[in-house]
Amino acid sequence: xxxxxxxxxxxxxxxxxxxxxxxxxxxxxxxxxxxxxxxxxxxxxxxxxxxxxxxxxxxxxxxxxxxxxxxxxxxxxxxxxxxxxxxxxxxxxxxxxxxxxxxxxxxxxxxxxxxxxxxxxxxxxxxxxxxxxxxxxxxxxxxxxxxxxxxxxxxx
Amino acid sequence: xxxxxxxxxxxxxxxxxxxxxxxxxxxxxxxxxxxxxxxxxxxxxxxxxxxxxxxxxxxxxxxxxxxxxxxxxxxxxxxxxxxxxxxxxxxxxxxxxxxxxxxxxxxxxxxxxxxxxxxxxxxxxxxxxxxxxxxxxxxxxxxxxxxxxxxxxxxxxxxxxxxxxxxxxxxxxxxxxxxxxxxxxxxxxxxxxxxxxxxxxxxxxxxxxxxxxxxxxxxxxxxxxxxxxxxxxxxxxxxxxxxxxxxxxxxxxxxxxxxxxxxxxxxxxxxxxxxxxxxxxxxxxxxxxxxxxxxxxxxxxxxxxxxxxxxxxxxxxxxxxxxxxxxxxxxxxxxxxxxxxxxxxxxxxxxxxxxxxxxxxxxxxxxxxxxxxxxxxxxxxxxxxxxxxxxxxx
Numbered sequence: 001x002x003x004x005x006x007x008x009x010x011x012x013x014x015x016x017x018x019x020x021x022x023x024x025x026x027x028x029x030x031x032x033x034x035x036x037x038x039x040x041x042x043x044x045x046x047x048x049x050x051x052x053x054x055x056x057x058x059x060x061x062x063x064x065x066x067x068x069x070x071x072x073x074x075x076x077x078x079x080x081x082x083x084x085x086x087x088x089x090x091x092x093x094x095x096x097x098x099x100x101x102x103x104x105x106x107x108x109x110x111x112x113x114x115x116x117x118x119x120x121x122x123x124x125x126x127x128x129x130x131x132x133x134x135x136x137x138x139x140x141x142x143x144x145x146x147x148x149x150x151x152x153x154x155x156x
Numbered sequence: 157x158x159x160x161x162x163x164x165x166x167x168x169x170x171x172x173x174x175x176x177x178x179x180x181x182x183x184x185x186x187x188x189x190x191x192x193x194x195x196x197x198x199x200x201x202x203x204x205x206x207x208x209x210x211x212x213x214x215x216x217x218x219x220x221x222x223x224x225x226x227x228x229x230x231x232x233x234x235x236x237x238x239x240x241x242x243x244x245x246x247x248x249x250x251x252x253x254x255x256x257x258x259x260x261x262x263x264x265x266x267x268x269x270x271x272x273x274x275x276x277x278x279x280x281x282x283x284x285x286x287x288x289x290x291x292x293x294x295x296x297x298x299x300x301x302x303x304x305x306x307x308x309x310x311x312x313x314x315x316x317x318x319x320x321x322x323x324x325x326x327x328x329x330x331x332x333x334x335x336x337x338x339x340x341x342x343x344x345x346x347x348x349x350x351x352x353x354x355x356x357x358x359x360x361x362x363x364x365x366x367x368x369x370x371x372x373x374x375x376x377x378x379x380x381x382x383x384x385x386x387x388x389x390x391x392x393x394x395x396x397x398x399x400x401x402x403x404x405x406x407x408x409x410x411x412x413x414x415x416x417x418x419x420x421x422x423x424x425x426x427x428x429x430x431x432x433x434x435x436x437x438x439x440x441x442x443x444x445x446x447x448x449x450x451x452x453x454x455x456x457x458x459x460x461x462x463x464x465x466x467x468x469x470x471x472x473x474x475x476x477x478x479x480x481x482x483x484x485x486x487x488x489x490x491x492x493x494x495x496x497x498x499x500x501x502x503x504x505x506x507x508x509x510x511x512x513x514x515x516x517x518x519x520x521x522x523x524x525x526x527x528x529x530x531x532x533x534x535x536x537x538x539x540x541x542x543x544x545x546x547x548x549x550x
Contacts (some may be wrong), residue, residue: 048251049507095178102186114186117179126204140206147203147210153297153550154200 007034008042008077009057015050016042019057026060047103052096059086087116091133093123179212180208188218192225193444196296197261219544223280230487230494231260232502233295234281235274235536236521239279240514246272248284252540253293255502259318263298273445274536275376278432278487280543281327283318288327289348290316296542301357301549307347307364308430309333314344314372315386319379321406327545328342328406330377330384331362332369345367346404347439356548365409371402378430380437382406383457385430389440401430401439403457407478417462418454433488440485447471451493466493468505473512475499477530486539498533 002032004021007030011017027033034040045053062082087094094113101110121129129135137144179187190211191199199222203210214219236249245266252260269286276282284291288306293299314332321328328350335345347362348368373386383402403416417439431438435452439462446469453465470476470483476497486494492504493511502515520535 043171091178095182098182098186108187114190115193117190121190121202122194122198126202129202129205134211135206137178137205139210143207144204150550151200151203153299154197 005041009053010042011048011050011053013050015053017050017053017057017061020064023057023060023064026063026106026108027056028107030104045104048100049096052093054132055086055089055097055099056104056106056109057092060106062086063108079122087112096121123155187212191218192222195260196544197298200297200544202365211357223541223543225312227279228489230255230489230539230541231295232518233276233538233540234518234520235284235538236534237272240266240272242294244270245270246270248272250282250293251519253518255515257501257518261295261297261298263293263300265300273316273376274538275316276325276538276540277318277320277379278539279320279327279541281318281320281547282540282544283316283329285331285470287315288331288333289314290331292327292329292351292547294543294547295540297391297544297546299547299549301547303329303349303357304359306331306349306359306362307333307335307345311342313374314369315377316376317379317384317386318379319384320381321379323382325353328379328384330404332373335368344372348406351547352546354546354548358547358549367410369402369404370411371400371413373402375429377404378432378437379406380432381435381457383437385437387428387430394533414460416452417464429484431485431487433465433485433493438485442483447476449485449541451485466507468493469499470512472510473497473503474514486516486537494539496537 005094006018007021007024009017009019009030023032024034030043030135033043048056066075087097089097093143094116098113099107099111120132124132130137139147164265179190182190191202194202203213209302225294229320232255234251234253236251237246238249238254238325239246246269248265248267250263250265252262254260259514266282266286267286267297268289271302272286274282274284280294280296282293282295284293288308290303290306292301292303296399302375311334314334315330316332317330319328328348331347331349333347337342337515345365346367349362351357351360353383376384379385383406384404399416401416403412404410405413428439428441431440433451433453437457439452439454441452442448443450449466449468449470450464451466451468452462455461455463472497473481473483475481476483481497484496485498486502488494494515495503495505500520501517503512504515512518520533522536523532
């Protein structure tokens with residue numbers, strides 16, 4: 001069995017992270033880029049800051065480790081709890097993780113972060129959503145009234 | 157050291173600069189992903205957030221994506237009714253919830269009928285009916301509409317059916333009725349009501365098809381791939397002939413029969429019915445001894461090829477009682493079969509583990525006046541999927 005290599009991932013702000021191949025390959029994008037090409041051992045990720053990249057690597061590390069304990073009972077709940085804690089971050093970081101998970105094509109992380117954003121939206125009024133995410137209406141008063149009228153049943 | 161290719165870097169280029177502004181700058185397919193995790197009612201409220209959100213949530217591409225995804229996430233509809241003794245009205249109480257038992261929408265309606273039958277479509281709408289009175293309900297939007305009355309029938313022991321045709325995105329209601337009576341007998345007519353999204357459902361007409369129904373069928377039909385199926389077909393007057401399934405092809409508008417799978421040990425204690433699993437018509441054969449459920453799948457509807465797809469012992473189902481329990485498979489979901497065994501939760505049969513697991517406890521109503529040894533559940537359950545389908549009443 002050949003030893004797995006270390007891959008260096010460098011963030012947009014030029015911080016280098018050394019990760020095991022297995023961990024790096026949680027990203028389908030990285031896995032596709034490196035594949036069997038053993039000459040390469042690092043890459044620059046111009047769209048991911050070091051803050052986000054370190055979180056992403058933390059996620060990948062945990063999920064690769066976790067696979068060794070899949071059979072253990074109660075394991076599912078433990079991992080879910082870890083995931084729930086992992087996404088208790090500020091809004092900027094959360095969207096940074098969504099972006100990075102999409103760019104790096106890490107299915108589990110994308111699913112987790114999208115679900116987290118969805119949970120934050122659920123149950124809010126339109127006004128609360130605007131405030132939370134700094135969204136501008138861009139409706140004319142007439143347009144807004146019409147949309148409200150058409151969907152009035154949803155507010156009852 | 158290399159960089160990712162130009163294409164790979166460009167994927168997120170447009171959002172890289174404004175990460176801190178979050179949601180509005182996410183790529184469209186990510187916005188789709190996030191929003192498709194919400195319920196229809198919430199999404200309709202969120203059309204009011206901004207013009208951009210309104211366009212997004214009304215975009216046909218998003219709606220298609222949403223519907224595809226909601227098919228993987230069925231919801232539960234619970235129905236309770238109570239009779240008003242003064243007139244023939246029933247007070248219907250409809251409760252939606254997700255598979256975790258998290259409560260969603262609730263609706264109460266007073267409708268006419270001694271015993272209201274519930275016909276799920278396996279998709280976004282539910283049909284309720286009594287004799288020739290039909291109602292359609294979308295649990296996601298809580299839109300409730302009564303249809304034009306079906307043909308009157310002196311004998312009301314005939315079939316009705318409801319379902320969704322994916323290829324045309326239409327819902328179909330079918331109703332059988334006694335067409336004429338004479339000294340030589342009677343004809344069973346068949347009428348169909350077709351509904352597309354946005355149609356004013358309350359004014360949609362019934363259309364009687366040319367062919368009469370050659371068999372007496374009772375119970376509700378199941379729609380699979382543009383064909384309605386009934387069990388318990390027997391030729392007029394011949395009560396011994398229960399070995400056929402009647403099929404109504406909606407495209408050709410003709411009837412044909414399908415023999416039951418062979419060999420099949422039929423005995424009076426059996427309880428047999430039809431269900432759709434994985435897009436195929438299935439015949440569920442529940443045996444008493446040993447307590448077993450055989451599920452036959454009609455793999456080829458044209459050449460009538462049945463395959464015994466699943467055999468499930470249900471004495472391993474906790475709460476199972478071989479005298480009273482009727483196990484109804486509801487659907488195939490995440491490689492498990494979801495069954496309703498008249499208990500306070502659904503059960504999920506896992507093929508790999510060959511065992512059932514119990515779902516979350518649901519708030520059901522039980523019959524307190526009953527005289528059976530075991531409490532009978534009053535609440536009726538069916539599954540539906542969140543859908544924006546409009547019945548045209550708003």
